[in-house]
Amino acid sequence: MIDAAAPDLAARPAPPTAYRWLVLVACSLAMFGNYYVFDALYPVTPLLEKAFGFTGEQIGKLDTAYNVAALLTLIAGGVLIDRLGTARSAVLFGAVGALGSVLIGVLPALVPSAPWAAMMGGRFVLGVGSELFIVAATTVVGRWFKGKEISFALALQLLIARLGSYAADKSPSAAGGLFTSWQPPLLLAAGLGVAWLVFAIVYAALEARAARRYAVARAGATDKLVLADLVNFDTSYWWVVGLCVAFYSTIFPFRTFANLYLTQARGVSDAVAGDLKSVLPMLSMIGMPLFGLLADRIGKRALLMAAGSALLVPPFLLLTYWRTGVTLPRIGLPFIGTVLSAGAPLDGVVAMAMLGLAFALVPAVLWPAVTYLVPEQRLGSAYALMTFCQQIGWGAMSWGMGLVKDVAHAGADHPAGWTPVMWMLAALASVGFVFSFLLWKSERGARAHGLESVTPGRQAA
Numbered sequence: 001m002i003d004a005a006a007p008d009l010a011a012r013p014a015p016p017t018a019y020r021w022l023v024l025v026a027c028s029l030a031m032f033g034n035y036y037v038f039d040a041l042y043p044v045t046p047l048l049e050k051a052f053g054f055t056g057e058q059i060g061k062l063d064t065a066y067n068v069a070a071l072l073t074l075i076a077g078g079v080l081i082d083r084l085g086t087a088r089s090a091v092l093f094g095a096v097g098a099l100g101s102v103l104i105g106v107l108p109a110l111v112p113s114a115p116w117a118a119m120m121g122g123r124f125v126l127g128v129g130s131e132l133f134i135v136a137a138t139t140v141v142g143r144w145f146k147g148k149e150i151s152f153a154l155a156l157q158l159l160i161a162r163l164g165s166y167a168a169d170k171s172p173s174a175a176g177g178l179f180t181s182w183q184p185p186l187l188l189a190a191g192l193g194v195a196w197l198v199f200a201i202v203y204a205a206l207e208a209r210a211a212r213r214y215a216v217a218r219a220g221a222t223d224k225l226v227l228a229d230l231v232n233f234d235t236s237y238w239w240v241v242g243l244c245v246a247f248y249s250t251i252f253p254f255r256t257f258a259n260l261y262l263t264q265a266r267g268v269s270d271a272v273a274g275d276l277k278s279v280l281p282m283l284s285m286i287g288m289p290l291f292g293l294l295a296d297r298i299g300k301r302a303l304l305m306a307a308g309s310a311l312l313v314p315p316f317l318l319l320t321y322w323r324t325g326v327t328l329p330r331i332g333l334p335f336i337g338t339v340l341s342a343g344a345p346l347d348g349v350v351a352m353a354m355l356g357l358a359f360a361l362v363p364a365v366l367w368p369a370v371t372y373l374v375p376e377q378r379l380g381s382a383y384a385l386m387t388f389c390q391q392i393g394w395g396a397m398s399w400g401m402g403l404v405k406d407v408a409h410a411g412a413d414h415p416a417g418w419t420p421v422m423w424m425l426a427a428l429a430s431v432g433f434v435f436s437f438l439l440w441k442s443e444r445g446a447r448a449h450g451l452e453s454v455t456p457g458r459q460a461a
C-alpha cells in the first residue's frame with residue numbers, strides 16, 4: 001500500500017538491496033530473542049520441580065497460558081497491526097514480550113507464596129506479545145521481499161529464530177554455572193527479551209528512515225482473522241491445517257517436557273538432556289533451507305510432508321523401548337563447541353535426529369504450501385486461522401501431557417510412568433501422518449493445487 005501522505009513518493013528511489021537485507025537482519029535478530037525467551041523455560045523445569053514442587057500439569061499449563069493469550073490476541077491483533085502498521089506493532093508487541101520475559105524471571109521470587117500463579121502471569125503476558133510479534137515480523141518479510149527472494153528470506157528468518165531455540169536448549173551446558181537455581185537462567189532470558197525489544201526498535205527506525213527517503217510500501221494486508229473466510233477454504237487447506245495442528249501439538253509439547261523426560265526416564269544429566277534436545281533446532285536450521293530448495297526443485301510437497309510426518313512417529317517409541325547400551329563420547333565441532341556432551345545414549349541420539357529431520361522437513365514445506373492453496377489476498381487470514389488452530393491443539397496437548405504424566409506418576413523414581421505420555425505423542429504424530437496422506441491423495445486428484453508439481457497448477461479460487 002502506498003502512503004498517500006507522501007505525494008513525492010513516485011519520485012523517490014527504490015530502497016537499495018542491502019537496505020532490504022538490513023531490515024530482515026533486524027527483524028530476525030528480534031525473532032532470535034523471541035524464540036530464546038519462549039524456549040528458555042524448559043531447561044529450567046527440573047529446577048522448578050525441585051524448588052517449588054511444580055507438577056507435570058502445572059508445567060504443561062505454563063504452555064497453555066501462553067497459548068490462551070496467543071488465541072485471544074490472534075483474533076484482535078491482526079486488526080491492530082493493520083491500524084498501527086508493522087513498525088509500531090513490532091515495537092508494541094516486542095515491549096509486551098520483553099515485559100513478559102522479565103515477569104517470568106522476577107515474579108516467582110517476588111511472590112514466593114504463589115510461584116506458579118506468578119509464572120503463569122508472566123507466560124500469559126509473553127503469549128500476548130510473542131505470537132503477534134511473529135505475525136508482524138512475517139508480514140515485514142512479505143512486504144519487503146514480495147516478488148523477490150521471499151522463500152529464502154522467510155527460511156533465513158526462521159533459521160535465525162531457531163538459533164534462539166538452539167541457544168536456549170544448549171544453555172544448561174553452555175552456561176552451566178547459571179543452572180544452580182531456577183532464577184539466573186530466566187534472568188538471562190529476560191536480558192534477551194530486552195534485546196528482542198531493542199532489535200524491534202532498530203527495525204522500526206529502519207522503516208521510519210526508509211519512509212522518509214525511499215519509495216516503500218506501507219504495512220499492507222496482515223494476518224488478520226476474517227471470520228467469513230473460515231468456511232470458504234478448499235479441502236486441501238484443511239488437510240494442511242490438520243497436519244499443522246497434529247505436527248506442532250506433538251513437537252512443541254514434547255519439547256516442553258523433553259528435559260524432564262530425558263533426565264527422569266533416560267537418566268541422562270541436565271547437560272546431556274539439553275544437548276539431545278538441541279539436536280531438533282540444529283537439524284531444523286540445517287535442513288529447512290535445503291528441503292525448501294528441494295521442494296522448489298522437485299515439487300512433491302504433499303509427499304515431502306507425508307515423509308516428514310511419518311518420520312515423527314517412530315522416535316517416541318524408540319525412545320521408550322530401544323536401548324543399545326552404547327553411550328557416545330563428547331562430540332564437538334570447530335566454532336560451535338560441544339554438540340553432544342559425553343554420555344549421550346546412541347539410541348537417544350538416533351531418535352532425536354529423526355525428530356530433528358521431521359522438524360526441518362515439515363515446516364520447510366508446510367508454511368509455503370499455504371500460498372498454493374489460497375488466493376494471495378486471503379493468505380493473511382489463512383495463516384492466522386492455521387496459527388489459531390495450532391495454538392488450540394498445542395495448548396490442549398501440553399495440558400493433557402502434564403495430566404497424564406501426573407496420573408501415571410512419571411518421575412525419576414518411576415520412569416515407566418512416562419510410557420503412556422510417549423504413546424500419546426506417537427498417536428498424535430500418527431494423526432498428522434493421516435492428514436498428510438489425505439492431502440497427498442487430494443493433490444493427486446482433479447482438484448489439485450499444484451503442490452506436487454514444480455510450479456503452481458490450478459490457481460486457488
Ligand SMILES: N[C@@H](Cc1c[nH]cn1)C(=O)NCC(=O)O
Binds near residue numbers: 038134
Ligand atoms: N507460532 C510459532 C510458535 C513458536 C515457536 N517459538 C515461539 N513461538 C510457530 O509455529 N512457528 C513455526 C516454527 O516452525 O517454528
